[in-house]
Amino acid sequence: MNGIDIQAIFFDECEESLQAAEAGLDACKAGTQDSETINAIFRAVHSIKGGAGAFGYEALASYTHVFENLLGDVREGTVLVTSDLVDMLLLALDCLRDHVESVRGGAPAPDDEAIKARLAEAHENVGKDGGAAAEAPAPEPAAASASAEMDDLDALLDDLLGSDPAPVAEAPAEEVAEEEDEKGEEWALYVCPQAGAMDNGSEPLLWLRELVELGGICVKCDESILPQIDEMDPKQGYLAWTFSMPASVERDKVADIFDFVGEQCRVLYGEEALNPPARARAEVAPAAKAPPVAAPAATSATTKPETAAAPAPAPTQTPTPSAPASQSIRIDLGKLDQLIDGVGELVIAQAMLAQRLSNEGLAHFEELAMLEGLVRDIQERAMAFRAQPISSVFSRVPRLLRELATTTGKHVKLVVAGETTELDKTVIERLSEPLTHLIRNAVDHGIESPEDRQAVGKDPEGTLTLSAEQKAGRIVIRIGDDGGGINREKVLAKAIEKGIVDPEVHNLSDEEIDNLIFAPGFSTAAQVSSISGRGVGMDVVRQNVKELGGRITIESRPGQGTDFVLALPLTLAISDGMIVQVGDQSLVVPLTHVVESLSPAETEIKGMGRNIRMLNVRGQFLPIVPLRQLTGGPRAETNIETNMENGVLVVVETERCGQAALLVDAIIDQRQFVIKSLDTHYRSVDGVAGATILGNGRVALIVDVDRLVLDMTSRRHAPAEAA
Amino acid sequence: MAVIELPRLCDRAAALALRGDLADTTGSEALPVDASNVERMSMAMLQVLLAAHRNEPGIVLTARSSDFDSALAISGLTETFNTGAAA
Known part of the structure; x- marks a missing residue:
């Protein structure tokens, strides 16, 4: 383990400590102010201080020193735990998080003078107002003793940092x-x-x-x-x-x-x-001389x-x-990924074996079923290694709300459910940005001002609800507010003004109007605000979610609020897909895109020009995209009628082009597949999201549905416009 | 006899430098070491001083800062430097 590894552990520990401290302060705010909670906050800050000193992060150590002084007073019971104090400690914790981030990113230390002055003032005022802790819980004797010890540690830290030395x-x-x-x-x-x-x-x-x-x-x-x-x-x-x-x-x-x-x-x-x-x-x-064993x-x-x-x-x-047995170990993420890759290969090998045995007429015997069960079990356990509770993302929300309260004047109560729900680490990391934007948006645009809320008989304090649950193999995250709901008239007018919607169109459903906010360039804000107008539009949010293999939907109720619902895959390494046959090739269509499959009657197909065919699905016309064009089959364009007679249409939902119908020869199977990057093993190919290995050992391309449909529809429009 | 003055920051670099100086020293009398300016000690410096203290001709601490004393105290070496050759 080298210094960089150790520093990485330190930053991991910092994150855990920050979360612990925030959880403790939140508990204090909610009324739980027992010594155990106070001690947990103290320990968290102390832990960061210790590491900061060890690594020579002087600004961080100096800040935590001041922070810890006041927490020591709280532990001793010489400072009252009031709502104002907890608010100040929360602000101090925000600043501590900034300090940690600046150290981690090599950025300049944040401006902490104001909050340090407040912390120091509170610490120095101990006892001046006769301050015994009438409201604060009586500290445990050990805590008081430890607090005295910590004062000494403070002196030692000063000593170490070269200021105000004390023996x-x-x-x-x-x-x-x-x-x-x-x-x-x-x-x-x-x-x-x-x-x-x-x-x-x-x-x-x-x-x-x-x-x-x-x-x-x-x-x-x-x-x-x-x-x-x-x-x-x-x-x-x-x-x-x-x-x-x-x-x-x-x-x-x-x-x-x-x-x-x-x-x-x-x-x-x-x-x-x-x-x-x-x-x-x-x-x-x-190199030293070999001495006798001491x-x-x-x-x-x-x-x-x-x-x-x-x-x-x-x-x-x-x-x-003996020393206490550790309940956990730290594993380098790279090693974990290697294990996941190995398990992926195992899944493929097992599928190949099953296919081979099936070809030999030996598909049904007990040992094979047992092997399948074991492989599935190992796969699930291996994927669980990468799983993290979503609380690591949710825990950042209180700070966000505090900042928003400062800038918007809207105080929002946070209700969280299902924070122990786990999902893949990569998904967690990439979820932070869209989630942050959705929350900013909810507070900025969704929740009304306190005055407006009171005027309609609502609690002046808004409520933001965050929940996560596992449902049907996916993680469903709901970000809900109790604001005024989406103003559909305003949204439609804005969309028409921006040229997103044809002014002649008047039959858009509520859902379609709601979804207009995801259109690129759409914004109902009269002016770009610093809150939700930071250059990340809702279209980018939707794109981020889409890139995670997820989907975002809106449920808005006028006057009652809006819910944004994110459905995300449990992992990015293994996914569910529909295996389809096109010519002599098998392709995989990610199941997240698939809406339905059907064999249409001849009357449900309408032609537009020479090459464009549209499928009438319950009155809605969808462009038909023959997948044979992706595989480069012979005379793909002209064979469309012939293909249609014997083929199957898979209706898919796309990001930018709405729904489309993929024309395939046959649907072979629906199963989990291990995603392999084509970029790594070959090169990037338009319309192809990756590859996987099927049970028969053949490589199957994973269709990039969004790109494929977008490319084909735009290609078709071009000659039509030219003509 | 020249007094060796320990710097304010007795880190590893300072320890390496002092080790070189002490290793080259000859003579029969304990070398006087002034630790009155020391504000920050390191284990590396402690080890060099301890090795010098045990080796002939040894060292004698003529002055010590509170920080230096603190470092000796926490590492259990106060008595070592209060007695024997260093005394």
Whole structure:
């Protein structure tokens, strides 16, 4: 694991911490202000601060330092948890998120002076107004103690950052240790930085500072493998330490300190810490002279502290002898993708085997069915590895609403359901932008001003509802507001004004009018606002959703609000498709496009010119697109009538051209298929979205329905206009 | 005897430089080291000082900043530098 890996872990941890802190503050706002919630917020900010210090992100560390000061006051109960305070902490958290993002992206630090001043002022005012926490929950004794410890850590961080240095107070640590000594439950910890521990810029002294802050006392510094000065490489780690930790400190809390260190530091707990494995100088510096193997740093539980200044008790055996088992591991996403690719190949191989056996007349036997079941099971489990709860996207919404409240004056209550619903990581990442725009749009255009709402008897505070659920193999996300609904008269007028709709057309359905907002260039806003008019139109939102293999629909009720419903695939790697035959080739039509299939009567086909044929589907005429043109079949254009007699029409929904009917020879099957990129394995081909391997081992092209229909209809229009 | 003044920032680069200086040192008397300006310590510097302290002719700390003391304290080396050759 290198420094970049460790930094990536740090940023992952930051994201988790930010989410935890936001969840905690939201809980506080909702009235849950117990010590556990407060502690969780504190820990989250503290965790970011620790990592920021370790990596030398001074602006981030400095900001979290100020933030943490106030949170420490809240933990101690010296600052009241009021609605105003929670609002301020939420703003501070927004700024913290900006800090993290700026560090991650290498951008300049955000302007935090104003919020830092507010945090500092609140911190400095502690006690000035007699501020005991009448409303705030009484902190747990451990929390109060830890808070005092954190004050020391603040000083240490200042120390580290080179400002306002303050000595490490050994006395408080002693006191803490003495208190625990009375209980007789302290436990041992062994810390041994490995050879490359400092290669990535990590500083082991920082870890030790954090241990001291937790009340730990260094009872032994093992310098047994420290070489002669002319043989040593200062960048290597030669020292190891045994600490005595108070019983009140949980191992998880200690483990947090070493989260970012990875495998470059051996950390042992309890009995193992008292009997660490022997260290050899060779393992630290291979070039150094080979010394005799050093004796174990501590051989029994009676290890005595070596420092007179810290008469700490000898660490005793902990109640649980071994380190806590980790419930999760971190896996590089690339490795996970390789696994998914392998599973995809397995799915294909299984399909090929089944096809081969079927050809041999051996399709039905128990072992094959068992294999199919196992492959399906493995596939589902492998795909689940990439699955993430949608809460990672939903959790950003409260901040968005706070910002919108500032800019629009509309305070919106958020109701979330189904945030544990999981979907593919890639889908999650690409969902953020369209979702953000939809929410901005809902607040900016959907929800009325407080005055207007009151005038029609509504709560002046609007409500935005976000929900997610898995339905029929897809994820359905609903973004609903309780605003005025889509003003269809206004939308239609605007569409006519923009030339999107022919002024002569007067029979558009409500649904068709609603969908006009997805037309490129459409906007009902009188002027471009900074809220939803940021250059990302609803057409782009729809395109984004479409690129994810999804579909967006609108359900609007005048006076009651509007719901945008996104139906997304669970994954982008495997999808459902209809396998169709065209000439001697098999093609795959993604099922997300398919509306219906039919064998039309001759009377339902109408001609327009020499080559254009239209299908009459219940009074609606759809252009017929022969897929044979994609496969390059002989005389594709002129064979259309012949093909039609024996063929099947698959009605598909397209992005820009409405519905169309794909003419194929036959429908072969409907099944899941593994998507392979054509760009990677061959080159980009117009009208082809990718490829897959069928059970018979042949490659089948996946039809890019939108592109194909768009190309064919525009190609047909061109000569007609020319004529 | 010339006093070795430790810089304000005792990072790895400073430790490497000091190691070179100390390795080239000859003589029989402990080298005086002034740590009064130290604001930030590193494990690398601690290791160099510790190695120098254990080797002949050793070092003696003539002055120490609170930050330097703090680093010794958290790493359990306060007593080591208070006694023996460094004293």
